Structures are given as structure tokens and as C-alpha cells.
Amino acid sequence: MNRYLVTSALPYANGPIHFGHVVGAYLPADVYVRALRRQGEDALFICGTDEHGVAITIGADKNGQEYSEYVEGWHKEIEKTLTTFGIEFDIFSGTSTCPQHAEFSLEFFKRLRERGYLQKQTSEQLYCNQCELFLADRYVLGGCPECGHESARGDECPACGSWLDPLKLVSPSCRVCTNAPEKRETTHFFLDLPKLRDEAVGAWFGEKTWKPNVDAFVRKLLEDVHARPITRDMKWGVELPSDLVDGEEGKVLYVWFDAPIGYISMSAEWSAANGDPDGWKDWWQNKDTRLVHFIGKDNIPFHTLVFPSMLHGVGQDYILPWRVPANEFYNLEGGKFSTSEGWTIPLDEFFERYDPEVARFHLIASMPETSDSEWSWKEFQATANAGLADTIGNLVTRVLRFLDKHFDGVVPPVDEAHRARLEGLLLNECGAIGDPAEHITAFRFRKAAEQLLLNAAVANVFIDRTAPWKLRKTDMVEAGSVLGACCQYLGWLAHWMTPMLPGKAQALWEMLGQSGEVAELPWPGTPCAETWQLIPAGQKLGEVAGLFDKLEDAQIEAEIANLKTRALASSDEL
RNA sequence: GGCGGUGUAGCUCAGCUGGUUAGAGCGCAGAACUCAUAAUUCUGAAGUCACUGGUUCAAGUCCAGUCACCGCUACCA
Numbered sequence: 001m002n003r004y005l006v007t008s009a010l011p012y013a014n015g016p017i018h019f020g021h022v023v024g025a026y027l028p029a030d031v032y033v034r035a036l037r038r039q040g041e042d043a044l045f046i047c048g049t050d051e052h053g054v055a056i057t058i059g060a061d062k063n064g065q066e067y068s069e070y071v072e073g074w075h076k077e078i079e080k081t082l083t084t085f086g087i088e089f090d091i092f093s094g095t096s097t098c099p100q101h102a103e104f105s106l107e108f109f110k111r112l113r114e115r116g117y118l119q120k121q122t123s124e125q126l127y128c129n130q131c132e133l134f135l136a137d138r139y140v141l142g143g144c145p146e147c148g149h150e151s152a153r154g155d156e157c158p159a160c161g162s163w164l165d166p167l168k169l170v171s172p173s174c175r176v177c178t179n180a181p182e183k184r185e186t187t188h189f190f191l192d193l194p195k196l197r198d199e200a201v202g203a204w205f206g207e208k209t210w211k212p213n214v215d216a217f218v219r220k221l222l223e224d225v226h227a228r229p230i231t232r233d234m235k236w237g238v239e240l241p242s243d244l245v246d247g248e249e250g251k252v253l254y255v256w257f258d259a260p261i262g263y264i265s266m267s268a269e270w271s272a273a274n275g276d277p278d279g280w281k282d283w284w285q286n287k288d289t290r291l292v293h294f295i296g297k298d299n300i301p302f303h304t305l306v307f308p309s310m311l312h313g314v315g316q317d318y319i320l321p322w323r324v325p326a327n328e329f330y331n332l333e334g335g336k337f338s339t340s341e342g343w344t345i346p347l348d349e350f351f352e353r354y355d356p357e358v359a360r361f362h363l364i365a366s367m368p369e370t371s372d373s374e375w376s377w378k379e380f381q382a383t384a385n386a387g388l389a390d391t392i393g394n395l396v397t398r399v400l401r402f403l404d405k406h407f408d409g410v411v412p413p414v415d416e417a418h419r420a421r422l423e424g425l426l427l428n429e430c431g432a433i434g435d436p437a438e439h440i441t442a443f444r445f446r447k448a449a450e451q452l453l454l455n456a457a458v459a460n461v462f463i464d465r466t467a468p469w470k471l472r473k474t475d476m477v478e479a480g481s482v483l484g485a486c487c488q489y490l491g492w493l494a495h496w497m498t499p500m501l502p503g504k505a506q507a508l509w510e511m512l513g514q515s516g517e518v519a520e521l522p523w524p525g526t527p528c529a530e531t532w533q534l535i536p537a538g539q540k541l542g543e544v545a546g547l548f549d550k551l552e553d554a555q556i557e558a559e560i561a562n563l564k565t566r567a568l569a570s571s572d573e574l
Numbered sequence: 575g576g577c578g579g580u581g582u583a584g585c586u587c588a589g590c591u592g593g594u595u596a597g598a599g600c601g602c603a604g605a606a607c608u609c610a611u612a613a614u615u616c617u618g619a620a621g622u623c624a625c626u627g628g629u630u631c632a633a634g635u636c637c638a639g640u641c642a643c644c645g646c647u648a649c650c651a
Contacts, residue, residue: 225648
């Protein structure tokens with residue numbers, strides 16, 4: 001049997017996450033894991049915050065906070081958001097707090113070096129005495145040597161578009177503190193990606209089938225891959241003991257290098273917490289494990305090329321990714337999500353007014369699977385109202401309230417006299433019933449959401465065709481058979497809802513008078529004549545309530561207005 | 575500048591290796607029904623598939639060019 005090791009891109013602990021992050025990497029992974037588990041598969045779901053790097057030190061300094069304090073704040077904030085969305089990791093750790101992280105990261109460095117995959121290079125870089133920092137290109141400002149423009153960035157001149165070498169900028173200054181940086185020599189270690197590509201990783205990539213958006217991009221990249229530096233001179237990061245780096249002091253691992261190792265160290269933290277310190281090996285070094293990375297498109301090179309190179313390079317039988325279902329980007333009402341420009345929806349505010357499960361469902365239904373897509377308030381309203389409230393929610397109440405009124409709130413039997421005809425009608429003639437989990441495990445999330453609604457519509461057609469409100473007046477037994485069949489079908493619906501709408505699924509399950517967690521039962525697939533009756537006749541129903549509230553036009557218009565106000569307010573501040 | 579992507583009904587998006595009258599949901603129009611959260615069901619209108627040229631018996635689907643938008647461009651994480 002296969003087991004599934006599922007990761008979501010580590011969110012950077014430097015700010016809040018938004019719908020784009022959630023829909024790109026966390027929500028699909030959660031839905032996927034829920035579907036796998038219901039199908040009886042063994043799955044481990046790993047995530048945590050990425051907590052090192054310069055951007056974090058600058059953010060913390062600006063706030064006057066210790067790095068660890070700053071990171072912890074964002075870690076909690078991000079975790080809260082993900083929890084509200086109902087995303088349930090087996091562990092949500094952090095690269096600066098995971099007890100195993102430094103050890104694993106240093107082991108990677110050490111082994112890669114021993115095995116000849118690291119090169120040492122010395123170069124001159126700009127160093128800011130004030131900030132005590134080697135400046136990344138984008139943190140240097142200065143005059144453009146090409147066109148004379150006064151405020152070019154270290155990587156590119158906004159006026160003439162030239163590609164710049166930060167060392168050649170005229171009178172450079174530090175973008176953080178505005179002091180003039182000086183040139184300093186420094187030595188760094190580089191990961192020899194071309195060598196790893198030629199040895200194994202290139203062939204491995206070529207053999208696999210990737211999503212089209214991954215394939216074209218990486219294939220090109222592979223042709224022209226360069227060695228990448230994996231060390232930096234700074235204080236915040238996984239510190240390299242000087243004996244590992246030929247006596248150099250003050251080196252840390254570059255954050256992109258240690259971050260993906262977090263997937264492994266966090267797995268080790270998880271297994272240690274479960275009393276089995278070596279348990280992570282059963283996942284990471286087991287050929288039967290299918291490693292699945294959920295990421296946004298910005299992370300594609302790291303997860304299809306760089307991290308696999310690292311895993312291969314250490315030579316410890318680590319498995320390489322099985323699938324990388326990368327999503328494209330998610331925009332907001334025609335523009336990019338941008339916290340700094342105020343073009344965003346603060347999620348804490350959002351959740352004061354909206355049901356997280358409805359948001360979950362809408363995000364799944366509009367996921368940027370093949371190309372960029374976007375959050376639109378009107379579309380959200382349509383999903384919430386026409387999709388969830390009208391199609392599913394109304395179906396539930398139309399059946400259950402009918403039973404409350406005319407059948408004492410008890411599931412009626414499907415009488416033998418009508419069984420064959422009704423089951424033929426319901427299962428074959430009222431629309432195509434599909435298994436949402438099949439789409440989910442094939443990474444077709446939008447399709448899965450669509451299928452769930454189509455399945456619900458089948459019952460609406462069935463009810464219209466059988467018209468139990470008429471039958472009730474002529475043949476109470478037959479009316480009971482119809483409603484009984486509907487109850488059975490609602491049971492299926494509750495099952496089908498679990499990966500995408502776990503809370504609503506359980507609520508429906510309880511309305512049907514069922515006890516226990518529907519999510520813990522085996523996945524039923526699609527109904528056939530032998531299997532479709534799940535709920536015993538005579539079962540007393542639970543209390544019936546609306547599953548989904550409708551969203552008013554005025555409310556949605558107010559949200560769109562809010563969005564614009566927020567962007568304006570933010571531009572005034574600048 | 576280089577590389578990659580996107581451009582399909584009013585809106586949001588599907589369309590795999592080219593093949594009959596180009597699809598879905600929402601919205602819109604009409605009808606049926608009245609059990610239900612004025613919900614549901616049925617029917618319908620609506621697209622020169624960005625533009626130009628090419629390959630082919632046949633192109634939204636391949637090739638070239640043009641335009642628009644987006645991403646990446648390696649010491650950013």
C-alpha cells in the first residue's frame with residue numbers, strides 16, 4: 001500500500017496570509033488529505049512557518065522586537081488563520097522553534113559538502129556597517145551607471161531598465177538605514193545544481209509527468225541552472241559551526257536552503273512527539289511513500305529542482321517528490337493581493353461576518369489550477385447563495401421539514417413496491433452522479449466542488465419528478481418511499497461533503513439522526529442498487545436547521561466598497 | 575532585455591495528444607411547480623475562441639509575427 005506524505009509550502013513568518021496563500025497551498029492539501037484518509041490511505045500532513053532570513057530581521061528591527069518574538073507573533077497569527085479555515089496539519093511547527101531543525105539542516109550541509117556538491121566562492125559584496133549586514137541587491141539604492149537616474153535599485157534601474165551590478169552603483173546607500181555601505185570580501189558555499197542535474201535530477205525530472213504549468217517552466221530552467229549560494233553572513237538562521245566551514249565565523253544557512261528541510265525536521269518533531277524518534281524515516285526514506293508538495297507557482301523551481309537536488313545529493317535514500325500540484329496565482333477583484341497597498345481582505349474581519357466553510361468551498365470552486373484566477377465578491381455570493389444555500393441547504397430543509405410535518409420526523413422505509421423504480425430514477429435518470437473524491441485525488445479540485453453541487457441537484461430533480469407533496473394526498477406509503485430515498489441520498493451527500501465542507505457534513509449527518517463522526521467512516525464512493533441505503537428506516541431525525549445562510553446584495557456591495565476604501569486609505573498613508 | 579504564462583459567451587472559468595452545429599456555473603428571458611432558506615425543475619437567447627498571416631482535407635487546439643496583461647530573471651524568501 002502507498003502512504004502519502006503531504007506538505008504545504010511553509011508560509012513566511014513576516015506578515016499575514018491571505019486567500020491567495022490559502023487557496024494555493026493549504027486548502028487543497030487539507031482537502032486532499034481528508035479525501036485520502038477517508039479512502040483508507042495513510043497520510044501525514046506537514047507544515048510550519050519559515051522563520052529565518054533577512055526580511056524577518058528587518059521586520060523585527062522595525063518593530064523593535066527580538067527576532068524570535070517577532071516570528072512567534074506571526075507564527076501564531078498564521079496558525080490561527082489556517083485553523084479558522086479548518087486546515088488540520090499533523091504538525092504546524094516553525095524552522096526556528098522545531099528542535100530537530102538545526103540538526104537536520106547542518107547534516108544536509110555536511111553531507112552535501114562531503115559528497116562534493118558544494119563549491120566555495122569568494123566575492124565582494126556591499127556591507128552596511130550601521131545595519132551590520134551584507135546587503136541583498138534589492139536593499140541597495142544608488143545612481144544608475146548607465147543612464148544616470150538617481151534612485152536605481154541594486155538589481156535593476158527603474159528608468160532605463162538596465163540590469164545592474166550593485167557594486168557599480170554611483171554613491172550607493174543602504175535602503176534600510178540610508179548609510180553608505182562599503183565593499184567587503186566574503187566567502188560563501190554554493191550548491192552545485194548543474195552537477196546534481198547532470199548526475200540524476202535532470203533525468204528524474206524528464207521522466208515524470210508534470211502539470212503543464214510546471215513542466216514548460218522547469219524544463220527551460222534546467223537547461224540553464226546555476227550553482228546557488230547556500231550561506232549568508234548574518235545572525236538569524238541556522239548557525240554554521242566554524243569547523244564545518246573551514247574556520248569561517250558568523251555564517252548561517254541561507255533561508256531557502258534550510259526552509260524545505262523543515263518538511264523533514266518537522267516530520268521528525270511529529271514522530272518524536274508520538275514517541276517514535278525514528279518514525280520520520282518510515283515516511284521520508286520509504287519507497288512506498290508518495291511525497292506531494294502543495295505550493296504556489298512562485299515555489300515551483302524549489303520543489304521540482306532545488307529541493308530534489310538536495311534530497312538526492314545527501315545520498316540517504318530520501319524519496320523525491322511524487323507530485324507537485326502547483327497552483328497559479330489568485331488575484332482579488334482584478335488586481336494582485338497586496339497588503340502594503342491595501343488591496344486585500346483582512347481575514348480576521350472577514351471571519352467576523354462569513355462562514356469559513358463557505359469561504360473554503362468558494363476558494364475550492366475558484367482555485368487557480370491551470371491559470372490565474374481571482375476572488376470576486378459577487379462570485380462568492382453566487383457560490384454561497386445559488387450553490388450552497390439554494391442547491392444543498394434548501395434540499396436538506398425541503399426534505400427534512402416535509403418529514404417533520406407529515407412523517408413525525410422519522411425516516412420512512414422505501415417500500416418494496418417502489419424500491420426498484422425509485423432507485424432507478426434516483427441513481428440513473430436524474431443526472432450524472434460522480435464521486436468528488438476521485439477528482440480530489442486527481443488534483444481536480446474545482447471539478448470536485450462542481451460535482452458535489454451536481455450530485456445535490458440530482459436529488460432536486462428526483463423530488464420534482466416524484467412530487468411527494470402530491471403523492472402524500474393519494475398514497476402515503478409511496479410518498480414515504482420517495483422521502484425515504486431522499487434521506488438515504490442526503491446521507492451520501494453528507495459523506496461527499498466531508499473533504500470540502502467538514503463541519504457542514506457533520507451537521508447534516510446529525511440532522512439525519514446519525515451519531516458519531518461521518519468523517520471517520522469509510523468513503524462510500526458512488527451509490528448503486530446494493531449500497532445506496534445507508535440509514536435505517538425508522539431512524540428519528542435530529543433537529544433541522546438551515547445549513548447555509550444567504551448573503552444579501554447590500555452586504556456584498558458594502559464589501560466591494562470597503563475594498564476600495566481600504567486601498568484609498570492605504571495610498572493616502574504613503 | 576531574456577525566459578515563461580495568459581487573452582474563449584455580460585461575469586468567473588473548462589476545453590487532453592488538431593476533427594461533426596465551441597462547453598459549464600453565475601447572470602439574463604420564458605414556462606412549470608408550490609414540499610422547501612421566493613427555494614426547485616424545464617426551456618431558451620447570447621461567443622468572428624485578442625489580432626494578422628501560415629501549415630493542414632480539417633485549428634480555439636500546431637507554427638510565425640503583432641498587441642495587451644501577469645510571473646520569474648538567481649545572494650528575494
